[in-house]
Amino acid sequence: MATRKKNEKAQSEQTVVNDFVKQQEVDIAVEKRLLALYTLQCIDTQIDKIRIARGELPLEVQDLEDEIVGLETRISNFKSEISTGENAINEYKNSIDVHKATIEKYTKQQENVRNNREFESLNKEIEYQGLEIQLCERKIKEMKASIKEKHQHIEIAKNLLETRKGDLLVKKQELEEITREAEREEKVLTGKSQEQEKYIEERYLTAYKRIRNAARNGLAVVPVERAACGGCFSQIPFQRQMEIKMHRKIIVCEHCGRILVDTDIVNRAKEMLEKQ
Numbered sequence: 001m002a003t004r005k006k007n008e009k010a011q012s013e014q015t016v017v018n019d020f021v022k023q024q025e026v027d028i029a030v031e032k033r034l035l036a037l038y039t040l041q042c043i044d045t046q047i048d049k050i051r052i053a054r055g056e057l058p059l060e061v062q063d064l065e066d067e068i069v070g071l072e073t074r075i076s077n078f079k080s081e082i083s084t085g086e087n088a089i090n091e092y093k094n095s096i097d098v099h100k101a102t103i104e105k106y107t108k109q110q111e112n113v114r115n116n117r118e119f120e121s122l123n124k125e126i127e128y129q130g131l132e133i134q135l136c137e138r139k140i141k142e143m144k145a146s147i148k149e150k151h152q153h154i155e156i157a158k159n160l161l162e163t164r165k166g167d168l169l170v171k172k173q174e175l176e177e178i179t180r181e182a183e184r185e186e187k188v189l190t191g192k193s194q195e196q197e198k199y200i201e202e203r204y205l206t207a208y209k210r211i212r213n214a215a216r217n218g219l220a221v222v223p224v225e226r227a228a229c230g231g232c233f234s235q236i237p238f239q240r241q242m243e244i245k246m247h248r249k250i251i252v253c254e255h256c257g258r259i260l261v262d263t264d265i266v267n268r269a270k271e272m273l274e275k276q
Contacts, residue, residue, distance in 0.1 A: 031247040031265075034221075036199040037208055038261050039269040041221040043193045047186055048218045054182045057175045064168040071161040078150045078157070085147045092136040092143070099129040099136070204250070211257055221259045223266045232256035 106122045106129070113119045197205055212220035215231065222230030224244060229236060234255040236244075244251050245262045252259050 030249055033200065033204060034247060034250065034259075034261050034265050035268055035272070036196060037204065037250075037259060038221045038223075038265050039272055040193060040196040040200065040208065041212075041219065042269055042273055043189055043196060044212070045218065047189045047193065050182045050186050050189070054179060057171065057178060061168065061171050061175055064164055064171060068161060068164050068168060071157050071164065075154055075157050075161070078154045082147050082150050085143045085150075089140050089143050092140045096133050096136045099133045103129045103133075208259070211259065215256075215258065219258060221261060222253075223261050223263060229253040229256060229258065229260060231258040236260070 103126050106126045110119055110122050110126075113122065200208070208220045212218055217231075219231050224230065224236055224241060227236055227238075227241060228234060232253060232255050234253065236253070240251065241262075243249070244260050245264070247262075247265075250259060
């Protein structure tokens, strides 16, 4: 009887030990999974930053190219308007010549009039032609002022155009250099990201990608900072924080659905990345 009790006690103690070992194994597995997920997040964040930085430069180049086209169009329009203005001036000058010839004709006709009524009628025509000449001269003066102003606008646009062409050349060179460097760095990081994915089970990797695609900033795994979620900044209860630190299961934010990790996981992931 004593031997039986002794055996039962030994079995009970062994069960406790086995359960403890199993729990430790589970904890280690979860911890490794969390570490792999956060490390993957760090790598993917670096890739995102490279793509964002590279994505801004082409937009700047495009803006400069558009501005240059706009300046060239503006200069072309000014030149066209100047040409139209010069043609108009020539037409006004021709009109003045016509009006002067008409005045000369009416003046000669006044010498042969038979009465005051004909004389006054011709005199009114001469006055009218004189007013037309004044109107043409005023139009010519306004047109010349407009042409002068347009020449000034052309000079300003040309100077700005040369400046923008220089800026575009610099930006294109910068874009080519950054693109080459970024592509090399992105290729290395993409390789690291794919390598890290091998350490994560398919269902967790799928969940990670789903959360990441849904998040505006691409963050699927975030640290707890100042008792708050590092993604949506919602406060996390103390008991929840303790569970996150224990690494016994994967815990997500109740508000945004991101996977939460503690500072220990964060620091170990940084050390791992620094060694790579």
